[in-house]
Amino acid sequence: xxxxxxxxxxxxxxxxxxxDVTRRRRVQAEWFRLAxxxxxxxxxxxxxxxxxxxxxxxxxxxxxxxxxxxxxxxxLVALRADFTSSIARVAATKLAAAPLPLRLCYAxxxxxxxxxxxxxxxxVFQLGAELIGDESADADIELLRLMIDTLHALEILDFQVNxxxxxxIRPLLLSLEPxxxxxxxxxxxxxxRATLRLLGSRPEVPxxxxxxxxELPELIGRGEVLERAAALAxxxxxxxxxxxxxxxxxxxxxxxREHIVYDLGEIxxxxxxxxxxxxxxxxxxxxxxxxGGRYDELLSLYGLDRPAVGFALETDALAELLVGEGx
Amino acid sequence: xxxxxxxxLPKGRMLEDALEIWARLGSGVAEGHANSRRLILPSxxxxxxxxxxxxxxxxxxxxxxxxDAGVVGYDVLYEQQPDVLQPLDLGFxxxxxxxxxxxxxxxxxxxxxxxxxxxxxxxxxxxxxxxSRGLQVDVLHIAGSxxxxxxxGLAHWILDLVETGRTLKENGLxxxxxxxxxxARLIVNRASHKLRxxxxxxxxxxxxxIVAEPVAARTSARG
Numbered sequence: 382x383x384x385x386x387x388x389x390x391x392x393x394x395x396x397x398x399x400x401d402v403t404r405r406r407r408v409q410a411e412w413f414r415l416a417x418x419x420x421x422x423x424x425x426x427x428x429x430x431x432x433x434x435x436x437x438x439x440x441x442x443x444x445x446x447x448x449x450x451x452x453x454x455x456x457l458v459a460l461r462a463d464f465t466s467s468i469a470r471v472a473a474t475k476l477a478a479a480p481l482p483l484r485l486c487y488a489x490x491x492x493x494x495x496x497x498x499x500x501x502x503x504x505v506f507q508l509g510a511e512l513i514g515d516e517s518a519d520a521d522i523e524l525l526r527l528m529i530d531t532l533h534a535l536e537i538l539d540f541q542v543n544x545x546x547x548x549x550i551r552p553l554l555l556s557l558e559p560x561x562x563x564x565x566x567x568x569x570x571x572x573x574r575a576t577l578r579l580l581g582s583r584p585e586v587p588x589x590x591x592x593x594x595x596e597l598p599e600l601i602g603r604g605e606v607l608e609r610a611a612a613l614a615x616x617x618x619x620x621x622x623x624x625x626x627x628x629x630x631x632x633x634x635x636x637x638r639e640h641i642v643y644d645l646g647e648i649x650x651x652x653x654x655x656x657x658x659x660x661x662x663x664x665x666x667x668x669x670x671x672x673g674g675r676y677d678e679l680l681s682l683y684g685l686d687r688p689a690v691g692f693a694l695e696t697d698a699l700a701e702l703l704v705g706e707g708x
Numbered sequence: 709x710x711x712x713x714x715x716x717l718p719k720g721r722m723l724e725d726a727l728e729i730w731a732r733l734g735s736g737v738a739e740g741h742a743n744s745r746r747l748i749l750p751s752x753x754x755x756x757x758x759x760x761x762x763x764x765x766x767x768x769x770x771x772x773x774x775x776d777a778g779v780v781g782y783d784v785l786y787e788q789q790p791d792v793l794q795p796l797d798l799g800f801x802x803x804x805x806x807x808x809x810x811x812x813x814x815x816x817x818x819x820x821x822x823x824x825x826x827x828x829x830x831x832x833x834x835x836x837x838x839x840s841r842g843l844q845v846d847v848l849h850i851a852g853s854x855x856x857x858x859x860x861g862l863a864h865w866i867l868d869l870v871e872t873g874r875t876l877k878e879n880g881l882x883x884x885x886x887x888x889x890x891x892a893r894l895i896v897n898r899a900s901h902k903l904r905x906x907x908x909x910x911x912x913x914x915x916x917x918i919v920a921e922p923v924a925a926r927t928s929a930r931g
Contacts, residue, residue: 571793575797662899667899
């Protein structure tokens with residue numbers, strides 16, 4: 382019998398061979414062809430970075446999933462868990478003087494670990510793009526379109542893109558005192574209306590906030606949801622967020638709009654998002670196959686204040702959908 | 709796409725209560741399948757299919773999307789912390805997770821400086837609970853019949869689910885602390901909720917209206 386430690390690989394890692402490799406290469410080739418055609422330049426950030434690069438902006442959820450080790454000088458280093466954080470660091474430092482906007486793209490592995498005993502892969506391929514230095518809704522549309530066209534180029538036609546807006550929810554949470562806001566955040570995340578109703582019935586919560594809290598889990602659907610959401614908006618920021626989504630909706634083509642579902646009750650994801658949020662879902666895949674959004678405050682954490690928007694797609698999940706193509 | 713929404717249900721006591729609620733939606737188990745040993749049971753109206761699995765496995769099926777939704781006790785969700793939606797408390801399967809000790813055994817501190825040993829099938833719950841109380845304990849994972857552990861000298865205390873308290877009493881144990889109150893919850897896969905929104909919204913609304921009825925009306929309907 383061969384040495385067990387040599388013949389096996391750690392849980393969550395995998396060997397890719399033959400068709401699995403070909404399919405990933407095809408996804409990446411289509412991606413770079415499209416991204417370069419639209420003026421995006423590839424960046425290859427390091428495989429490991431000081432852990433602060435990832436803990437600074439992405440929040441405690443990602444921090445818990447880092448694969449860390451101690452470097453020769455005693456500093457804590459983490460394997461790349463998020464391309465956006467690495468690229469934000471590069472853009473805010475080495476590319477600080479470059480003309481704006483910056484169009485950057487990438488494809489490679491990220492390393493994250495979930496609970497022990499789970500089925501989570503600890504290394505997955507992602508691809509994605511970042512548009513830095515343009516705060517307009519046109520930039521949001523450019524990225525959204527690039528993401529949709531990538532899926533179309535791979536002949537993946539049956540998918541759904543959920544669009545949310547952090548600026549719609551944030552004022553609601555900020556109007557509550559911190560412990561209440563945390564309870565509300567958790568209930569919104571679980572779509573637990575009974576708890577939201579209970580929180581809304583507290584005497585210190587204004588009626589308009591209570592109504593909006595209770596309706597949040599139901600603010601999902603096609604364009605008409607934007608009207609309902611606008612009616613519940615509590616402040617200019619929330620109204621502005623809905624106006625911006627409506628403007629994006631108007632700019633989409635009929636084909637693009639067929640993929641879009643407005644989803645204003647979604648608050649998951651990395652903490653650095655400040656505006657629009659995208660999440661991509663495909664029938665038969667148990668989780669999202671891509672996500673992204675606007676992160677106007679992330680670069681300032683690395684020393685340079687720049688608006689930015691980006692997305693990442695799960696290369697492995699997309700490759701597995703190409704299974705018609707050989708072994 | 710599967711045409712029916714697949715619902716993972718916990719085998720055992722809660723299965724009957726859950727199926728009864730679905731029966732009240734007009735979606736009971738299809739005729740001839742009620743006592744079948746098939747893996748997946750279709751509903752009479754074709755809207756759902758039921759997947760009876762071990763209670764502890766319900767979250768895994770739903771989180772992975774193998775089932776679109778599921779019913780499971782809050783005790784299991786609290787222990788496993790799965791990444792799923794939890795839109796509704798279904799109100800049945802009410803019980804408590806408690807710490808129990810043999811009569812006469814001290815809590816929360818044992819005599820001397822002995823580190824208490826706690827037998828449980830809720831390992832993470834135990835770690836979090838005793839940490840929140842500022843107590844240092846050794847947690848011992850036991851898969852079944854936790855209540856005999858103190859009797860045999862395996863542990864000082866247990867952390868377990870109680871419904872009536874009879875099993876505890878029979879083994880000479882008394883409840884010394886309450887960890888959580890539990891009841892059956894509806895859980896939903898996040899991606900499925902987005903992709904089959906109308907079906908999930910309809911199911912949640914229907915279940916909500918049944919759960920809101922007074923319990924007496926529900927039991928009398930049981931006939």
